[in-house]
Amino acid sequence: xxxxxxxxxxxxxxxxxxxxxxxxxxxxxxxxxxxxxxxxxxxxxxxxxxxxxxxxxxxxxxxxxxxxxxxxxxxxxxxxxxxxxxxxxxxxxxxxxxxxxxxxxxxxxxxxxxxxxxxxxxxxxxxxxxxxxxxxxxxxxxxxxxxxxxxxxxxxxxxxxxxxxxxxxxxxxxxxxxxxxxxxxxxxxxxxxxxxxxxxxxxxxxxxxxxxxxxxxxxxxxxxxxxxxxxxxxxxxxxxxxxxxxxxxxxxxxxxxxxxxxxxxxxxxxxxxxxxxxxxxxxxxxxxxxxxxxxxxxxxxxxxxxx
Amino acid sequence: xxxxxxxxxxxxxxxxxxxxxxxxxxxxxxxxxxxxxxxxxxxxxxxxxxxxxxxxxxxxxxxxxxxxxxxxxxxxxxxxxxxxxxxxxxxxxxxxxxxxxxxxxxxxxxxxxxxxxxxxxxxxxxxxxxxxxxxxxxxxxxxxxxxxxxxxxxxxxxxxxxxxxxxxxxxxxxxxxxxxxxxxxxxxxxxxxxxxxxxxxxxxxxxxxxxxxxxxxxxxxxxxxxxxxxxxxxxxxxxxxxxxxxxxxxxxxxxxxxxxxxxx
Numbered sequence: 175x176x177x178x179x180x181x182x183x184x185x186x187x188x189x190x191x192x193x194x195x196x197x198x199x200x201x202x203x204x205x206x207x208x209x210x211x212x213x214x215x216x217x218x219x220x221x222x223x224x225x226x227x228x229x230x231x232x233x234x235x236x237x238x239x240x241x242x243x244x245x246x247x248x249x250x251x252x253x254x255x256x257x258x259x260x261x262x263x264x265x266x267x268x269x270x271x272x273x274x275x276x277x278x279x280x281x282x283x284x285x286x287x288x289x290x291x292x293x294x295x296x297x298x299x300x301x302x303x304x305x306x307x308x309x310x311x312x313x314x315x316x317x318x319x320x321x322x323x324x325x326x327x328x329x330x331x332x333x334x335x336x337x338x339x340x341x342x343x344x345x346x347x348x349x350x351x352x353x354x355x356x357x358x359x360x361x362x363x364x365x366x367x368x369x370x371x372x373x374x375x376x377x378x379x380x381x382x383x384x385x386x387x388x389x390x391x392x393x394x395x396x397x398x399x400x401x402x403x404x405x406x407x408x409x410x411x412x413x414x415x416x417x418x419x420x421x422x423x424x425x426x427x428x429x430x431x432x433x434x435x436x437x438x439x440x441x442x443x444x445x446x447x448x449x450x451x452x453x454x455x456x457x458x459x460x461x462x463x464x465x466x467x468x469x470x471x472x473x474x475x476x477x478x479x480x481x
Numbered sequence: 482x483x484x485x486x487x488x489x490x491x492x493x494x495x496x497x498x499x500x501x502x503x504x505x506x507x508x509x510x511x512x513x514x515x516x517x518x519x520x521x522x523x524x525x526x527x528x529x530x531x532x533x534x535x536x537x538x539x540x541x542x543x544x545x546x547x548x549x550x551x552x553x554x555x556x557x558x559x560x561x562x563x564x565x566x567x568x569x570x571x572x573x574x575x576x577x578x579x580x581x582x583x584x585x586x587x588x589x590x591x592x593x594x595x596x597x598x599x600x601x602x603x604x605x606x607x608x609x610x611x612x613x614x615x616x617x618x619x620x621x622x623x624x625x626x627x628x629x630x631x632x633x634x635x636x637x638x639x640x641x642x643x644x645x646x647x648x649x650x651x652x653x654x655x656x657x658x659x660x661x662x663x664x665x666x667x668x669x670x671x672x673x674x675x676x677x678x679x680x681x682x683x684x685x686x687x688x689x690x691x692x693x694x695x696x697x698x699x700x701x702x703x704x705x706x707x708x709x710x711x712x713x714x715x716x717x718x719x720x721x722x723x724x725x726x727x728x729x730x731x732x733x734x735x736x737x738x739x740x741x742x743x744x745x
Binding site: 285286407411420425 | 525577578637644677705716721726728739741
């Protein structure tokens with residue numbers, strides 16, 4: 175069944191979009207990521223103009239992360255204070271990102287920049303997570319008790335000033351890295367149409383040493399607001415949010431997310447991380463291949479005089 | 482595919498001329514062509530996946546002998562609004578494909594559908610197409626920087642045409658114009674699924690034994706139908722409210738989705 179998208183100005187198949195949303199929603203519920211890093215490339219692959227894919231992806235992420243955050247809120251695995259500080263940084267980062275987005279679009283390098291960012295970030299994050307989680311898995315298999323995080327274990331981040339106590343996360347840490355992390359993720363959110371969960375989750379776990387069970391809920395909580403802000407700014411400055419497209423993705427996404435969250439509870443932490451790492455890595459490889467393989471069309475058209 | 486029909490008023494003049502033998506004594510009036518559209522606007526709905534637009538038209542004062550020998554040819558063009566376009570070419574930089582060179586063209590018709598009685602090369606000389614700027618390959622694309630080398634401009638112009646044709650925006654329907662009688666013809670032009678909204682211009686060209694005779698044109702407004710149009714307009718005119726709506730819709734969907742599909 176075809177439907178005409180009023181902003182993207184093309185006809186698409188309703189069921190393809192619903193299925194796309196459901197599949198990504200399942201993964202997002204399972205891993206506690208918004209799914210934007212999958213939705214945006216998928217939309218571009220489905221011939222949606224990149225600028226619209228990014229803005230609409232951000233809109234879709236709100237629904238899945240809101241749904242997911244509600245589940246975590248019920249279970250009490252959500253640190254509002256930590257989420258709030260991350261968010262403060264996030265707003266600053268997204269604002270900067272929107273300007274860079276408009277500039278790159280004018281220069282015709284937006285698509286390349288988006289792909290490069292995806293490959294670099296997904297590749298690094300996925301690679302690091304895979305190494306770590308495989309080591310953890312191996313340790314469990316060989317019978318050794320999993321190394322528990324000792325509260326006395328500190329790294330350079332814990333020596334920074336302006337410390338703040340985050341009770342729900344059992345954390346006492348400087349606000350500087352928290353704000354910085356928030357800002358970096360806000361920036362990526364507006365340029366890549368992602369919530370940033372795939373960076374947020376490992377960064378909270380490995381850099382800030384937040385307990386894994388709190389990480390996902392808190393990350394989702396922060397993502398709701400960062401992507402809501404990104405959606406608003408894209409809608410106002412670029413008019414690139416397509417609500418019909420976003421709604422179809424969301425409808426599939428929220429359904430998938432609930433099943434995904436259930437499936438995720440049956441897996442152990444390191445298994446979950448290993449799977450997420452594999453997923454992230456495969457998206458990175460797919461995008462990297464596109465960068466190097468000769469494109470079917472060397473030429474592309476775009477409207478001149480776009481902001 | 483739902484045919485969108487536009488009817489031309491059949492000129493009663495030609496009928497009257499045939500009925501009155503007195504008219505034969507005066508020197509034959511020059512042929513001309515008329516097209517008419519029953520509607521001046523077409524709405525694109527949610528299910529739009531391309532369509533054929535039928536345009537009816539008539540020849541006035543045709544020479545019966547020429548008509549019998551099939552030496553009248555008609556070309557009908559539906560041309561979309563002009564917009565500036567940037568054509569970019571990817572090149573390899575350190576193994577990665579990057580948009581490097583680009584050429585901007587002013588006033589490129591967003592869409593260009595042609596219907597003809599016969600293949601274009603059989604109707605008339607390439608030169609007369611050039612003069613009339615008729616046919617996708619003869620459209621003149623005005624480069625924004627005419628100082629660029631002619632070879633580059635030519636290369637990017639060709640790429641522009643090729644891309645437009647590949648997306649169905651520039652199309653050619655050979656045999657799409659059929660004579661129903663000596664005077665009346667019907668032209669079928671394709672509307673691509675991604676046809677742009679705006680004022681389109683329908684033009685009909687009459688050729689007699691390979692010579693251009695006359696041209697006639699009509700305007701057609703293509704717009705999104707009620708719902709899509711409202712969304713588009715709100716997104717542009719009340720963009721902030723639209724953004725707020727998009728965000729609230731997402732939150733509502735997220736919440737409802739959890740209620741409906743709850744698994745914990």
